[in-house]
Amino acid sequence: MSEKINITLKVWRQNRGEEGRFEVYQAQDIDTDASFLEMMDIVNEGLTLAGKEPIAFEHDCREGICGCCGALVNGKTHGSHEQTTLCQLHMRKFKNNEQIVVEPFRAHAFTVIKDLIVDRSGLDAIIREGGYVSVKTGSAPEASTTPIKKELAEAAMDAAECIGCGACVAACPNGAAMLFTAAKVSQYALLPQGHPERTQRVKNMVAKMDELGFGNCSNEYECAVACPKGIDVKNIARLNREFIKASLVK
Amino acid sequence: MNVKQTLLSSIGQKLLLATSGLVMFLLFLIPHMGGNILFLFGPDIFNSYAAHLHQLVPIVIGIEVLMIVSITVHMVMAVRVTLANRTAHDKRFTQKSSQERSLAAKLMPVSGGMIFIFIVKHLLDFTLGVAKDQIALNGHMVNDVYGMVLAKFQQPDQMVFYVLFMVAVGFHLSHALQSSLQTYGLYVPREGSKIKLASTLVAIGMAGTFAIIPIVAFIR
Incomplete structure (x- = not known):
């Protein structure tokens, strides 16, 4: 009642x-x-x-x-x-x-526009650096054309759950956008469609994240506690791996 | 991204922090702890260890150079990352940390600063420009390092200082070890992580072992 x-x-x-x-x-x-x-x-x-x-x-x-x-x-x-x-x-x-x-959600990269509304366009700017697959794929292909392991498909879907609300940035003691960027990098890194551009994607997205004044990750996991979609820090580990791999490739 | 841009990116800086920290942990802290434990076995064994260490001068100098490089990289990156994070955070009036955020993680810059102060004092106490008494050992004259350590820690203020600063080492390590693995891309889960537990146990074990020396010396 x-x-x-x-x-x-x-x-x-x-x-x-x-x-x-x-x-x-x-x-x-x-x-x-x-x-x-x-x-x-x-x-x-x-x-x-x-x-x-x-x-x-x-x-x-x-x-x-x-x-x-x-x-x-x-x-x-x-x-x-x-x-x-x-x-x-x-x-x-x-x-x-x-x-x-x-x-309001506060971070250096989120300026207050009015009252509780903050400018989260920084997250969109990170997406513009590679949060997509840049080829025309036409209409949806037959589902079994590209077999994908169930675990990978599920992990990619988990990462893709991110709604870009910015809670991770606002909860992070360093105002970092690592969980957001990690989710976006992960959803493509896990699927074959994302592989051709994975090296450039992670480098560009991290560079943009840094340029916009988001902080550094200190692995305190406040972001994962705050995430309304339950995005896990497993994605941050994956982002770090993707970044290391991309740095070692010419 | 060229090499410089990669290393000075947010993840690159964290990787440098993790690597320099792990180098110090593996090549310096662990062997140093092994040597210190010998203090507990009395003057002959400890002085003999110190004398043997002197014979390994080329290796010791090699490690010392590596240490100076690691400390420099670690401190420069720590200061850069901490300052950048202070700016990026922005003032939040009402924010409450969750239980996820450990005290050790919160205090990383403080415990790091304390460790630096400790290293300087430690070098001044036992290494740089310290005249050592000679003592006979198996027919040779060697530095009485045991006597020097014993004399130092007979002073209560010195003993307390060393023990207190070992708490800082413990705090620093407990977050540093697991955090460095996550930075390398090895998934350290949020809940029920064995890596987190191991990190805490190693930190407590190491800080405890280091802290035992001044306490034992004070009692002896």
């Missing part, structure tokens, strides 16, 4: 180029079946009716698959309930009269 709870919301407010600050709002009579974003919608309706600027936050599918939403909730990315995006976090996880602190 759902119930109604009251929440004190302490949210980061900031306009681009200005200093940010936390502001406190009351969220009254929130249904515990509401999602976190629906609670934010209710608060925003109240703010709009009161003639105030609503809290800006990014969202799209609200089904946990698009990678748009995300914030530090009580100090944890996506509120850090195992493998849950912010849109899939529900208010039943909170207590009546609890204070919830919401801060």
Whole structure:
């Protein structure tokens, strides 16, 4: 059974180029079946009716698959309930009269655009360096034309689960995009279609990651804890192997 | 990417850190620990070990050169990586670490800095410009290294300093060993990892063995 709870919301407010600050709002009579974003919608309706600027936050599918939403909730990315995006976090996880602190995903490479919206285009820039296969493949081929081992197909699918939300970067004590890049490199390195370009792919993607000011991996695994899709650090080991192999090849 | 760009990339720098660290661990720390243990067996054996080490001067100098190169590479890369990470992190007001992040991992720059201070003091204490007394051993006169170590650790402050800094060595190794393997691409799992466990046990074992020497010398 759902119930109604009251929440004190302490949210980061900031306009681009200005200093940010936390502001406190009351969220009254929130249904515990509401999602976190629906609670934010209710608060925003109240703010709009009161003639105030609503809290800006990014969202799209609200089904946990698009990678748009995300914030530090009580100090944890996506509120850090195992493998849950912010849109899939529900208010039943909170207590009546609890204070919830919401801060944007922060890293040097993620500048705040407005309130909880940060510029994650750096991740897209890394993808542009090789997160694709650059040949026209036509329509889908017959499935058994290229036999692929079940374990490899599964590992590639696991890596491909990454939705690019940026939680790994925001959770990393070094603001590194290693888990993201590792997932993207892995999904191609594991499949034959990705092999012709694998050397150049890993070099270019790592170079872009460094150029954009993402940090270095110190193998503390905060990224894997934060990942709403359960991307494993096994992919980082694979990225390191791919990089070493690529460096040894002319 | 040319060689320089590769080595100075984020993964390249980590590989240099891991390699220089492992060189120091395998070629210096392990043999050094083996030698130190001989202290426990009394003056004759320890002084004899020190005298034999002197006869191996070409090898010792070779290892010393390798050590200076490794320490330099390790420190330069550590400073570069740490500074870059500080910038890349950006200030987070409310972030909480998960239990995943070990204290050893958090304190890597601190324990690393402590180890550097320790190395300098250690060299000043026992190696650089230290006049050693002579003692007879099997009819030869040799340096009384045992007596020198014993005299040093009879002072409580020196004993405590050495033991304290061995804790830093233990912390540093416990993260360093497993982390270097992951950097080389050997998968170190997040949960229930035998590599992580082995890394911790080796670190505790080594730091403990090193720390026993000053404690035993203090008691003797």
